[in-house]
Amino acid sequence: MTEPKPVHEPPGNADSDSQFKADLLELIPFLRAFARSLCGNQETADDLAQETLVKAWQARSMFAPGTNLKAWLFTILRNQFYSDRRRAWRQTPWDQDAAERIPGSSSEQSWAAELSDTARALSRLSDEQREALILVGAGGFSYEDAAAICRCAVGTVKSRVARARKSLLAILEGEDPLPQASRPGERDAADAIMAELDRLAPEASRGQGARRRPKDGTST
Amino acid sequence: MYDNVAKEPVPDDFLELLHKIDGAGGEGSKTST
Numbered sequence: 092m093t094e095p096k097p098v099h100e101p102p103g104n105a106d107s108d109s110q111f112k113a114d115l116l117e118l119i120p121f122l123r124a125f126a127r128s129l130c131g132n133q134e135t136a137d138d139l140a141q142e143t144l145v146k147a148w149q150a151r152s153m154f155a156p157g158t159n160l161k162a163w164l165f166t167i168l169r170n171q172f173y174s175d176r177r178r179a180w181r182q183t184p185w186d187q188d189a190a191e192r193i194p195g196s197s198s199e200q201s202w203a204a205e206l207s208d209t210a211r212a213l214s215r216l217s218d219e220q221r222e223a224l225i226l227v228g229a230g231g232f233s234y235e236d237a238a239a240i241c242r243c244a245v246g247t248v249k250s251r252v253a254r255a256r257k258s259l260l261a262i263l264e265g266e267d268p269l270p271q272a273s274r275p276g277e278r279d280a281a282d283a284i285m286a287e288l289d290r291l292a293p294e295a296s297r298g299q300g301a302r303r304r305p306k307d308g309t310s311t
Numbered sequence: 312m313y314d315n316v317a318k319e320p321v322p323d324d325f326l327e328l329l330h331k332i333d334g335a336g337g338e339g340s341k342t343s344t
Contacts, residue, residue, distance in 0.1 A: 120317040123316055124314070144329065
């Protein structure tokens with residue numbers, strides 16, 4: 092866990108700082124959820140969320156009041172996640188023996204250990220597809236906000252969400268079986284995500300047919 | 312999963328972090344490095 096430490100930052104207006112802190116507190120659950128969706132590991136995710144809080148506080152003078160703080164925080168978190176991962180790749184020497192002992196990626200292994208079918212299915216998606224699906228389907232962001240967070244075009248986010256949706260359905264419907272036994276009742280989260288996507292893009296959903304029948308209608 | 316995590320209570324170490332952040336800068340004070 093990240094060691095809480097005093098933050099060195101420029102002094103701000105006490106009232107606005109207090110409000111900013113209250114807003115941060117309110118958004119912590121969503122930061123933790125997004126971090127978990129990226130990392131898959133609770134401890135790493137909470138470290139990431141805490142780093143995000145510290146960075147956001149340090150940079151609070153750059154945040155424009157009245158704009159989307161949640162999207163701003165998610166952008167910081169996402170940037171930190173990929174920055175940490177690039178650094179880890181650079182700093183980790185290749186160990187062939189260790190690699191041969193690992194049947195899959197470490198992230199996939201940690202994901203698959205304790206999580207629900209939905210989480211395991213999400214872990215099978217690419218990073219780009221997973222984050223797009225989480226942001227739009229679960230995080231409540233518009234395609235435009237998600238595109239800003241991911242620093243890509245709106246069309247790219249739509250495409251990633253569509254592909255993620257199709258892949259997730261295929262996995263959950265058994266076309267691409269999960270590595271561990273399915274537990275009935277844990278489809279709720281996936282269904283909620285799909286329902287949100289249906290709400291956002293009903294035309295696309297109709298074009299793809301019934302969402303619970305991917306073999307019949309999810310081809311694009 | 313996202314929704315489940317989002318519904319979890321905020322862990323104490325997050326609250327402690329925010330408290331320390333506030334102590335360092337909420338009243339305009341500075342902490343030297």
